[in-house]
Amino acid sequence: MQRIGVFVCWCGSNIAATVDVKRVAETLGQEPGVVYSADYQYMCSENGQQLIKTAIKEHGLTGIVVCSCSPRMHEATFRKTAESAGLNPYMVEIANIREQVSWIHKDIEEATVKAIILGRTAIAKLLLNTPLTAGETGVTKRALVIGGGIAGIQTALDIAEAGYEVDIVEQRPTIGGRMAQLDKTFPTLDCAACILTPKMVDCAQNEKIDILSYSEVEEVKGFVGNFTVKIRKKARYIDEKKCTGCGICMSVCPSKKGLNEFNMNLNNRPAAYIPFAQAIPNVAVIDPEQCIKLKTGKCGLCSMKCEAKAIDYTQQDSFVERNYGAIVVATGFKIADLKYFNEYGYADNKDVITSLELERLMNAAGPTKGTLLRPSDNTHPHVITFIQCVGSRDISGCGKPYCSKICCMYTAKHAMLIREKYPDTEVHVFYIDVRTPGKNYDEFYRRAVEQYDVDYIKGMVGKVYNENGKLMVQGSDLLSNEQITIASDLVVLAAAIEPEPSVRKIATLLTTSIDTNNFLTEAHAKLRPVESPTAGIFLSGMCQGPKDIPETVSQASACAAKVIGLLAKDKLKCNPCVSISDDSMCIGCGTCANVCPYGAITYVDKEFRLGGGKTEVRRVASVNEAVCQGCGACTVACPSGAIDLKGFTTKQIMAEVEAVCKR
Amino acid sequence: MQRIENLMKAKAIELLENGTVNRVLGWTAGDFYYDNTPAIFNSKEEIEKSFVYNSFCGANLSKYLVKERKNEGKILVFLKPCDTYSFNQLVKEHRVNKDNIYIVGIECQGHLSIEAIKAKGIDGVVGLEENGEEVTVKSIYGDKTVVRGEVMLEKCLSCKSKKHVAYDELIIVNEMPEADSMKRFSKVAELEAMTADERFAFWKSELSKCIRCNACRNVCPACTCTKCVFDNPESGVDAKANADKFEEKLFHIIRSFHVTGRCTDCGECSRVCPQNIPLHLINRKYIKDINEFYGEYQAGADTESKAPLTAFTTSDIEPGSNLKEGK
Structure with a gap:
């Protein structure tokens, strides 16, 4: 028979204000198997832990239940406490009476009863616990970074700097990401390319970094320290090793109709192209949708002219499989679809553009060579109106509920740059609020207003329509409380940002969680912001939430620090809560291996005694405990009920259910 | 139907005698004409004496192969189209060893439900005479002709397919209309x-x-x-x-x-x-x-x-x- 101790924590007033902790301790003290119970102000404090240790020794406890906060907070603490008092750490159960009781209930009676029930549930489970021992696994000293924007680049550089190998997988033909598309960056107005491209070059030159461009993650197996990832290298129809990046294929390619994605589709590019001058790797790619040779079999001009003989029309997608200890998601963002915002006339008017399109129009490498011209007729615009929060902070359901965070600052930047370069222009900005928290940010915005005379109008825009070639922006000026219409030549929408859509698939592959806005969830919003809840998966940049460049770079480096911390370890403690199969019940049907995400289950032919000197050979499941991560998928899939999870056995869970239901 | 039974018996004897298989899984007569039961036959004599196939052989023989896996040698089994689905599923779940099984897929026009026949007021059934859609039920009280579609087993009324999805060879004499x-x-x-x-x-x-x-x-x-x-x-x-x-x-x-x-x-x-x-x-x-x-x-x-x-x-x-x- 077990001797159980119950320890009820007040968590200051966090629990004690809503739960009658004394009554919980007294009532649970009467439960069968419980020989000791106590309550204390802060069970996680040194004194609280000492109280537990003393009780374990004095009362000869064989297991303890701590009624406190979520096990995500202090389960590890109390396991260590128990271990130091000579108890097996898996003889500890936590009843979460804070997040699941005191924080969500107001009525003391109700909360106290629920706390008692949860305590009983933990006791019921603990009565069936058995001591478990953790094994160890090694760590593959190599990291994978998914996404080659500024976030991925910074994380990769920092990891490489610490001496570990890193692979960057980038779905586009070049690394650089969104930042490469920007013209100038706030609040210092230095050119994005000037500060980004040296980092891109560093990546290319760093012997610890391998860039897999035009590639996608196809399959992920394994677990923290030991991931195996299959990467699809999409066919670029160009031999990466031979291509010198001379650009002859681009100039001779007769197909010029492909939309230039790098320039936000504002102009066209050839079927054979290098996205931009500083692309890394500086290797061309052929767009199979546009290439005449690939579509009709006739042409082959680039192949004839290519001196390096790098063109290969027969190239197919290829696959590489590599092992990693850690995986970083740095998939970035895109501009949200504006299809629900017809009032701004984006779809109907060429001169209503997004801010990212404006970046390209103002960039010297852009479609207008940096001269600000209206897309419709290539004339110089005189009145430019910016509209902020297009699709951001939108609770109508058409847009995003969140603030995209970067728009206030880049709009101030755009307004300022236009006024600086074209003093003859008139610039208006419609805003809900101007949000400028950040070093030198508010100063920057004030410069736009005070020094550059940008007309900031507090209010929303109701409609943008075309009248005699002018874009009429109809909105309200809340400060003067009047309806105004501004006849503009160019309208720029600060459209909401959203996570790059491919992140959904990646989150699924990595079995990590995603929130309702498709941003990846961090392990703890405040205290573990760069780790995902899935061990070994880390988050860098916009995939986790809206961020500007300084914030992205800081977070990317923080992420690298976490990865380095993991890769620096030689051994990782395994989770002893792994699956175990009962040979006498297993029928070898193969279902568990089908559902196992870690490939931990194989089958063996075993000989069994039937009695009377007879034997039979049966195929049965065998779990590799070093590979099993204890997810439990097999235990629910097993049709025979032969497989069970140590520490979470079916019996333990049923005992918990019965304890919850018992009145 | 008699013709198919004869073909099945001949095939079973042929495969037993040429050593392809060492036993046969089929049906044998029960206490009554309508309660045919799955059975194992080990010799030509046993086949000739008690092997039965008629429209009261609704039983699916696939499951019996699970137990037979423990025995040595190859076994012949007769499977109706729907039974082959069960067989495949058992192969998929590693419950039977396909290499030790020889499947003869057999014709099926739908099997009969004794409950449905009794519901028509026919008792004491001792035989059947089948002529396409018409089935003459012979009983100790005389013969009565009924429409096949009215006395079939539920599983045959809602037949999912007439296609065998696993077999080594087929015995099909008459066309089987698709379900x-x-x-x-x-x-x-x-x-x-x-x-x-x-x-x-x-x-x-x-x-x-x-x-x-x-x-x-x-x-x-x-x-x-x-x-x-x-x-x-x-x-x-x-x-x-x-x-x-x-x-x-x-x-x-x-x-x-x-x-x-x-x-x-x-x-x-x-x-x-x-x-x-x-x-x-x-x-x-x-x-x-x-x-x-x-x-x-x-x-x-x-x-x-x-x-x-x-x-x-x-x-x-x-x-x-x-x-x-x-x-």
Whole structure:
């Protein structure tokens, strides 16, 4: 028979204000198997832990239940406490009476009863616990970074700097990401390319970094320290090793109709192209949708002219499989679809553009060579109106509920740059609020207003329509409380940002969680912001939430620090809560291996005694405990009920259910 | 039908004598003309003496192969089209060893239900004479001719296919008309159209007839566990005292979940039920749901494909999106 101790924590007033902790301790003290119970102000404090240790020794406890906060907070603490008092750490159960009781209930009676029930549930489970021992696994000293924007680049550089190998997988033909598309960056107005491209070059030159461009993650197996990832290298129809990046294929390619994605589709590019001058790797790619040779079999001009003989029309997608200890998601963002915002006339008017399109129009490498011209007729615009929060902070359901965070600052930047370069222009900005928290940010915005005379109008825009070639922006000026219409030549929408859509698939592959806005969830919003809840998966940049460049770079480096911390370890403690199969019940049907995400289950032919000197050979499941991560998928899939999870056995869970239901 | 039986016997004897197989799994006569039973035949003499095939051979022989796996040598089995689905599913689950089995696929025009014949007022059946759609039932009280479609087993009325999905050779003399697949789910659709209360009342009334004879489990080709949860004192649900009369009927709910995604809809559960509970409808509801949620899937159609419930794809439906009124 077990001797159980119950320890009820007040968590200051966090629990004690809503739960009658004394009554919980007294009532649970009467439960069968419980020989000791106590309550204390802060069970996680040194004194609280000492109280537990003393009780374990004095009362000869064989297991303890701590009624406190979520096990995500202090389960590890109390396991260590128990271990130091000579108890097996898996003889500890936590009843979460804070997040699941005191924080969500107001009525003391109700909360106290629920706390008692949860305590009983933990006791019921603990009565069936058995001591478990953790094994160890090694760590593959190599990291994978998914996404080659500024976030991925910074994380990769920092990891490489610490001496570990890193692979960057980038779905586009070049690394650089969104930042490469920007013209100038706030609040210092230095050119994005000037500060980004040296980092891109560093990546290319760093012997610890391998860039897999035009590639996608196809399959992920394994677990923290030991991931195996299959990467699809999409066919670029160009031999990466031979291509010198001379650009002859681009100039001779007769197909010029492909939309230039790098320039936000504002102009066209050839079927054979290098996205931009500083692309890394500086290797061309052929767009199979546009290439005449690939579509009709006739042409082959680039192949004839290519001196390096790098063109290969027969190239197919290829696959590489590599092992990693850690995986970083740095998939970035895109501009949200504006299809629900017809009032701004984006779809109907060429001169209503997004801010990212404006970046390209103002960039010297852009479609207008940096001269600000209206897309419709290539004339110089005189009145430019910016509209902020297009699709951001939108609770109508058409847009995003969140603030995209970067728009206030880049709009101030755009307004300022236009006024600086074209003093003859008139610039208006419609805003809900101007949000400028950040070093030198508010100063920057004030410069736009005070020094550059940008007309900031507090209010929303109701409609943008075309009248005699002018874009009429109809909105309200809340400060003067009047309806105004501004006849503009160019309208720029600060459209909401959203996570790059491919992140959904990646989150699924990595079995990590995603929130309702498709941003990846961090392990703890405040205290573990760069780790995902899935061990070994880390988050860098916009995939986790809206961020500007300084914030992205800081977070990317923080992420690298976490990865380095993991890769620096030689051994990782395994989770002893792994699956175990009962040979006498297993029928070898193969279902568990089908559902196992870690490939931990194989089958063996075993000989069994039937009695009377007879034997039979049966195929049965065998779990590799070093590979099993204890997810439990097999235990629910097993049709025979032969497989069970140590520490979470079916019996333990049923005992918990019965304890919850018992009145 | 007699012709097919003769061909089957000849084939069995041929394969036994040329050493291809060392035993034969087929049907033998029971106490009555209509209760033919699965049986193993080890010699030409046994085949000649007691091998039977007529329209009362509805039993699915696939499951018997699980037990036969323990015995040495290759076995010949006669499988009707629907039985081959069960066979494939057993291969997929590694419950039978295909290399040690020789399958002869046989013609099936649909098998007869003695219950349906009795319902027509015919008792004391001693023989059959079949002529296409017409079946003359011979009884000790005289002959009576009925339409085949009116006296078939439920599983044959809603036949899912006339195509053998696994065989080494076929014995087919007459053409087998393709099944009307739409008909298969019509009763399920009726149940779906009920309100939750009506549906509960329907199942409560049906399942309350259950006498827990375990025939459905014992005949089910998907129920092949070495130790059934209901026979296992360790499981905590064996011979459990029931809080109310309906609780024991959870046996059927648990069992149907157990076979979901693996059930080929062979209909044996309903065929053998002495209380005539339409058990196949529970399974068929899950099959219909799987088809709707994950795309058409027929368990046992092959031996390689991944079953929708144990394979994840990014196009799987999101949890909760199926929670519509009345479903």
